[in-house]
Amino acid sequence: MTDESSLRATDVTRTFGDLTALSEVSISIPPGEVVALIGPNGSGKTTLLRVLAGLLSPTEGTVDYEGPDAVRPLGYLPQEPTFRPGFTTRETAAFYARLVDDDPTDLLDRVGLGGVADRRVGALSGGMTRLLGIAQALAGAPPVLALDEPASGLDPGMSELVYDIVDALAEEGHAVVVTSHDLPAVERTADRVVVLDRGEVVAEGTPAELRERTGGPLHETFTSLVGGDQDIVAVRTRGQAE
Numbered sequence: 001m002t003d004e005s006s007l008r009a010t011d012v013t014r015t016f017g018d019l020t021a022l023s024e025v026s027i028s029i030p031p032g033e034v035v036a037l038i039g040p041n042g043s044g045k046t047t048l049l050r051v052l053a054g055l056l057s058p059t060e061g062t063v064d065y066e067g068p069d070a071v072r073p074l075g076y077l078p079q080e081p082t083f084r085p086g087f088t089t090r091e092t093a094a095f096y097a098r099l100v101d102d103d104p105t106d107l108l109d110r111v112g113l114g115g116v117a118d119r120r121v122g123a124l125s126g127g128m129t130r131l132l133g134i135a136q137a138l139a140g141a142p143p144v145l146a147l148d149e150p151a152s153g154l155d156p157g158m159s160e161l162v163y164d165i166v167d168a169l170a171e172e173g174h175a176v177v178v179t180s181h182d183l184p185a186v187e188r189t190a191d192r193v194v195v196l197d198r199g200e201v202v203a204e205g206t207p208a209e210l211r212e213r214t215g216g217p218l219h220e221t222f223t224s225l226v227g228g229d230q231d232i233v234a235v236r237t238r239g240q241a242e
């Protein structure tokens, strides 16, 4: 790698049968920055995140990690983190912490869950479950964090808290890549934004650079750039002829 980058995808293509989910995508995630992947449903954000996280192999192209030696180079938050409902929050954190010799109390404190350590995971709110997912991703202090829609379905206050945590993690030096549909949060938090449409990168830049394209907020640039999910056909109302 020539410039400083913790994680880089180069010319990544990923197909599923005859569907091309990603086509020759190249992006880099530098340390200390938040890179946001945005795009319509089905544009390939999760697929790219999973390829970056090493959970899916690219059909073509490469993913390279270059960073400090770490017990775990990359932490991953899935779109819908699930845990054993009968375990307490503390037991769950301890399970993940033990794998990488981390401190479960510290993990919970970093996401604000210290006060519900004895609550069963099955009794946590959706927002708390997401925070526990972030705590799990942080175990072992991985230099790179890949977070799939970390605040989707959360109320505005909880969403703000999650993005404050994302911001703080980048300030600590983590390279953070997030997927999101929350464009105002992306504008506030991301250092760079990568816009995907139908598996291709159609624009990339700082939020300010992308805003300049239309002069309006990020969502105006977004709608001017992207199509939509290519696999959704026109909706037919009841009684309408096929």
Ligand SMILES: Nc1ncnc2c1ncn2[C@@H]1O[C@H](COP(=O)(O)OP(=O)(O)OP(=O)(O)O)[C@@H](O)[C@H]1O
Residues within 6 Å of the ligand: 016, 019, 020, 021, 039, 040, 041, 042, 043, 044, 045, 046, 047, 048, 231
């Ligand atoms: N395991 C899979 N098998 C077959 N097709 C898949 C698989 N995973 C993803 N796809 C397809 O790849 C395309 C991209 O999906 P992906 O989940 O990456 O999009 P996305 O941008 O994350 O969407 P959303 O915003 O709705 O989460 C979609 O057409 C999807 O149906």
